Amino acid sequence: MTPAAGMRLSHLLSKTLRQAPADAETVSHQLLLRAGMVYPGASGVYSYLPLGWRAFKKVENIIREEMDRAGGQEALFPSLQPLELWQETGRDAAFGATMFSIEDRRQRRLVLGPTHEEVVAQIARSFVKSYRDLPVLVYQIQNKFRDELRPRGGLLRGREFSMKDLYSLDADEASLDHSYQLMIDAYRRIYERCHLPVVLVEADSGAIGGKESHEFTALTPTGEDEIIHCPACGYAANLEKAQGGTGDPPTEAPLPLEEIATPGVKTIEGLARFVGVPTSHTLKAVFYSADGRVVFTAIRGDLEINETKLKNLLKCHELRLATEDEVARAGLVAGSASPLGLTGIPTVGDESIALGANLVAGANREGYHVKNVTYPRDFQVDTVADIAAAAAGQGCPHCSAPLKAERSIEVGHVFKLGTFISQKLGASFLDREGVSHPIVMGSYGIGVGRLLAAIVELHHDERGITWPPSVAPYQVYLCPLTGDSSQVAQAAEELYQQLQGAGVEVLYDDREESPGVKFNDADLIGIPLRLVLSRRSLEKGSAEVKRRTEKQPSLLPIEGLAAQVKALLTQT
RNA sequence: CGGGGUGUAGCGCAGUGGCAGCGCGCAUGGUUUGGGACCAUGAGGCCGGCGGUUCAAAUCCGCCCACCCCGACCA
Numbered sequence: 103m104t105p106a107a108g109m110r111l112s113h114l115l116s117k118t119l120r121q122a123p124a125d126a127e128t129v130s131h132q133l134l135l136r137a138g139m140v141y142p143g144a145s146g147v148y149s150y151l152p153l154g155w156r157a158f159k160k161v162e163n164i165i166r167e168e169m170d171r172a173g174g175q176e177a178l179f180p181s182l183q184p185l186e187l188w189q190e191t192g193r194d195a196a197f198g199a200t201m202f203s204i205e206d207r208r209q210r211r212l213v214l215g216p217t218h219e220e221v222v223a224q225i226a227r228s229f230v231k232s233y234r235d236l237p238v239l240v241y242q243i244q245n246k247f248r249d250e251l252r253p254r255g256g257l258l259r260g261r262e263f264s265m266k267d268l269y270s271l272d273a274d275e276a277s278l279d280h281s282y283q284l285m286i287d288a289y290r291r292i293y294e295r296c297h298l299p300v301v302l303v304e305a306d307s308g309a310i311g312g313k314e315s316h317e318f319t320a321l322t323p324t325g326e327d328e329i330i331h332c333p334a335c336g337y338a339a340n341l342e343k344a345q346g347g348t349g350d351p352p353t354e355a356p357l358p359l360e361e362i363a364t365p366g367v368k369t370i371e372g373l374a375r376f377v378g379v380p381t382s383h384t385l386k387a388v389f390y391s392a393d394g395r396v397v398f399t400a401i402r403g404d405l406e407i408n409e410t411k412l413k414n415l416l417k418c419h420e421l422r423l424a425t426e427d428e429v430a431r432a433g434l435v436a437g438s439a440s441p442l443g444l445t446g447i448p449t450v451g452d453e454s455i456a457l458g459a460n461l462v463a464g465a466n467r468e469g470y471h472v473k474n475v476t477y478p479r480d481f482q483v484d485t486v487a488d489i490a491a492a493a494a495g496q497g498c499p500h501c502s503a504p505l506k507a508e509r510s511i512e513v514g515h516v517f518k519l520g521t522f523i524s525q526k527l528g529a530s531f532l533d534r535e536g537v538s539h540p541i542v543m544g545s546y547g548i549g550v551g552r553l554l555a556a557i558v559e560l561h562h563d564e565r566g567i568t569w570p571p572s573v574a575p576y577q578v579y580l581c582p583l584t585g586d587s588s589q590v591a592q593a594a595e596e597l598y599q600q601l602q603g604a605g606v607e608v609l610y611d612d613r614e615e616s617p618g619v620k621f622n623d624a625d626l627i628g629i630p631l632r633l634v635l636s637r638r639s640l641e642k643g644s645a646e647v648k649r650r651t652e653k654q655p656s657l658l659p660i661e662g663l664a665a666q667v668k669a670l671l672t673q674t
Numbered sequence: 675c676g677g678g679g680u681g682u683a684g685c686g687c688a689g690u691g692g693c694a695g696c697g698c699g700c701a702u703g704g705u706u707u708g709g710g711a712c713c714a715u716g717a718g719g720c721c722g723g724c725g726g727u728u729c730a731a732a733u734c735c736g737c738c739c740a741c742c743c744c745g746a747c748c749a
Contacts, residue, residue, distance in 0.1 A: 117684090117699080119684090119685055119686095119698095119699090120685075120686085120698060120699080120710070121685055121686045121687095121698080122685085122686090123685065123686085123742095124680085124685090124686070124687090124742085125680075125741065125742040125743085126742085127742080127743070136685095142741090144740090144741090145740080145741065145742085200747075200748085216748095217749095246749080248747090248748070248749090250747070250748070251675075251745090251746065251747055251748090252743090252744090252745085252746090252747080254742085254743080258749095259747095259748070259749080260749095263749070264749095265749055266749090267749085317749090326748095327748095409746075410746095410747095421746090422746085511749095512748075512749065513749075514749070515748085515749060547748095547749050548749065549748090549749030550749085551749090552748095552749055553749085583707065583708060584707075585706085585707045585708095586706090586707075587707095614707090615707090615710090616706080616707055616708090616709085616710075616711060617707060617708045617709060617710095618707090618708080618709040618710045618711080619709085619710050619711095620708095620709085620710095621708080621709045621710085622709065622710050623710085625709090634708080636707095636708065638708075646708095
């Protein structure tokens with residue numbers, strides 16, 4: 103057996119910090135910094151220090167093993183990519199300023215790869231010529247570069263971060279479905295092996311026009327995302343994707359329009375109070391600027407617009423609320439705006455406007471509103487679509503039980519890309535009949551560092567990290583309380599050698615520190631099994647063994663201890 | 675980019691115009707050793723940067739930079 107890695111704490115590069123740096127707020131960020139696992143370089147950029155790197159590699163290897171098991175072929179694609187490649191698919195615009203862009207000495211523009219669909223499609227173009235060459239699953243684990251609007255939470259969202267990205271190449275949709283399912287199953291095994299409970303949610307497939315997308319999310323109050331799920335039927339989606347509930351639409355038959363004076367009423371709440379109806383009986387107008395042109399949206403008063411849905415619908419890159427100026431220039435009256443008689447600007451209505459009749463809407467006249475507005479009797483819009491934001495408490499779109507919202511961390515994303523990129527890049531193959539088709543692509547990402555941080559978010563206590571053994575940097579924390587006893591030191595040295603000989607990864611606290619310091623560091627670093635050797639225990643011919651998650655240690659005879667420990671470790 | 679905040683020793687912080695400080699950590703010596711020990715002596719600073727006001731600036735003014743938090747975005 104090859105001796106496993108051991109490390110003497112006295113020689114470890116990093117040291118633990120008693121206090122976390124003040125600007126670290128997320129639990130995983132604080133603990134990873136305090137335990138000396140990572141070190142900040144720039145905003146959203148981190149070094150992995152030896153302990154953190156070992157944990158990272160554990161996670162990485164789990165991912166690699168499961169990708170290989172699913173039939174993935176590991177490769178490595180370049181980070182430096184010519185900008186032209188991105189211009190060919192038009193995704194340089196979609197990514198915009200998020201792409202790091204540099205210039206070489208010949209003034210040629212290069213980007214630091216934020217993802218690799220283009221590169222893979224380009225390679226596939228050279229090698230995949232026949233339906234016989236498909237399907238292919240190819241992946242890499244490599245640093246990605248994204249100039250995020252706001253990095254946060256340490257490893258949770260960085261600007262340089264390691265990602266496992268796998269790309270599926272298939273001949274048709276059915277085959278893509280199969281690859282997609284393979285990946286979902288592989289992902290489930292990965293999170294299971296990392297002891298990270300996840301929820302699979304429907305996700306927004308973005309402006310690229312992919313047909314289906316799911317996210318794996320880890321539920322934690324410190325998460326940066328919100329997911330919507332139904333406790334009754336199991337429906338789950340992220341906030342961008344979730345279908346809004348139906349709420350409480352008015353049910354009476356349409357009545358004639360009636361203009362009413364509403365002096366001073368500017369908000370939906372004020373309007374509902376003034377007229378004496380619930381907000382779900384009002385019609386709200388919201389104006390956006392989509393790539394510079396004003397768009398009018400109408401939605402029921404109790405609902406909010408989901409800007410991601412709207413953005414996807416409009417296929418625009420930049421979407422923001424229109425300024426008062428822009429609204430006025432479009433001939434609209436903010437606060438009393440209405441779809442009634444509106445012409446000349448694009449209009450989008452949420453599906454909710456068609457659910458009932460007799461809504462109270464603006465009159466496009468300062469201080470006036472109109473009652474009994476009914477779609478489509480009284481007004482039309484260019485598009486009716488689901489652009490409403492889901493929220494906790496709304497009825498589930500499938501079973502109408504009240505929806506719940508939870509904070510979560512996105513730890514994986516699978517995506518049916520389709521043929522968008524392969525078409526643009528001319529990556530096609532010939533089928534049995536000799537007919538050319540674009541390759542059907544899928545892409546599947548896991549942020550390795552984010553996954554690591556998510557594990558810490560869910561595996562810690564007030565003393566520090568409680569690594570699941572499968573991803574712990576070492577399996578055993580060997581902790582001699584030397585005192586003035588050279589016997590203890592000698593026994594510890596021997597045990598250190600024996601453990602390594604038995605194939606146990608051991609972090610050996612050979613420092614001359616007081617017991618309190620050692621115990622606290624052991625808890626902070628979070629190695630699953632702690633072995634304490636002291637004069638007290640030696641007198642009984644034994645050592646203390648304690649799991650990180652246990653309160654009380656137990657005594658094990660020092661004779662044959664290495665083998666015993668080995669057995670303990672394989673137990674879980 | 676909008677809003678909020680912070681930059682003083684490795685980390686945490688005090689210092690509102692007059693000698694650059696405290697706790698932890700670090701070094702040396704000694705005493706300690708079952709949950710962050712004690713004594714003594716030390717090392718460590720361009721007070722984020724540039725400019726201005728002043729006899730005198732960490733401190734007041736201006737500009738810039740970096741970093742953090744909330745939002746849009748994402749693995």
